[in-house]
Amino acid sequence: MNNTSKPVYLKLRDIISESILDGEYGEGDMLPSVRAFAVEQGANPLTVAKAYQGFQEDGLVTVKRGVGMFVATGAKTKLRDAQRTDFIKNVWPPVERQMKRLNIKLDELLENEA
C-alpha cells in the first residue's frame, strides 16, 4: 500500500503536523513525551524521537531538556505556510503532469464525494 510502505517516523511526523494544524496542540502546549507517544502509537521511543527531531530543527517546537517539548510560538502558521509551499512546489506539479498524461479531468475526482 501507500501508507504501509511509509517509514514509521514519517507517519508519526504527519500525525503531529496534523494535530498542530488542527489545533489539538496549541502554541505553548507540551507535546506528549517521547515514551508516552511511543506507547500510544505502538512505536519505539527512538523512532518517535527521530520524528520529533525534524520539528525542532525547523523551529516548530521548543525543547526544554528534562522537561519536555513545547509547540513554539507561530508554529501553526509557520507549519501551514511550509506545507503550502511544499505542496505547490513539490506535490502538485507531478500530480498535474500525471493528470494531463492520463487525461484525468477534475470532474471525475470531485464527483466521488458529497
Added chain:
Amino acid sequence: MNNTSKPVYLKLRDIISESILDGEYGEGDMLPSVRAFAVEQGANPLTVAKAYQGFQEDGLVTVKRGVGMFVATGAKTKLRDAQRTDFIKNVWPPVERQMKRLNIKLDELLENEA
C-alpha cells in the same frame, strides 16, 4: 528532492511507462535492450532488468528470449487504465485531503500556467 530519492529501477520504470503512453514505443515495437538502455541511462544492466521485470509480470511486454522485449498488444490501454485506477485510488485522496487541510483552492494551482 522527490525524484532524487526514488530508487533507480522505479525511475526507469517510469521512463518506460511514459514512453509507451506517449507513443514513443508503439505496440509491437522492441524496447531497448537491457544493456543498451543501461548505457543510455547510465545505470547497471541488472537494474534495468529489474525495471523491465515488472512489465512482463503485468503482461505489458512480451519477451522473446534471445531477441528482445516487445510492447504487448493492448499495452498502452492497459497501462493507461492501471495508472488511472492507481491515481484515483491511491494518489488523489491524500492530495485532496491535504488541500482541504491547508485550504488550498484549485484556482491557486491552475493560475500558475498558461
Added chain:
DNA sequence: ATCGCTGTATTATGGCAGTGAAGCAGTATG
C-alpha cells in the same frame, strides 16, 4: 557450427535507511 546479439540466474559486496535496546544527561519536585 560459429558469432553476436538478446534476456536471465548466481553470488557477493558496499551503502544506506529504518528500527530497536540500553544507558547517559538534564530538570523539577519532594
Added chain:
DNA sequence: CATACTGCTTCACTGCCATAATACAGCGAT
C-alpha cells in the same frame, strides 16, 4: 540527595537498493 520524569546518545541488527563479475540460455545471420 533521591526519585521520577524529561530528551538524547551510542551500538548493533535488519532489510532494501545498487552494483559487479561471471556464467548460462535462446535466437538469427553468416
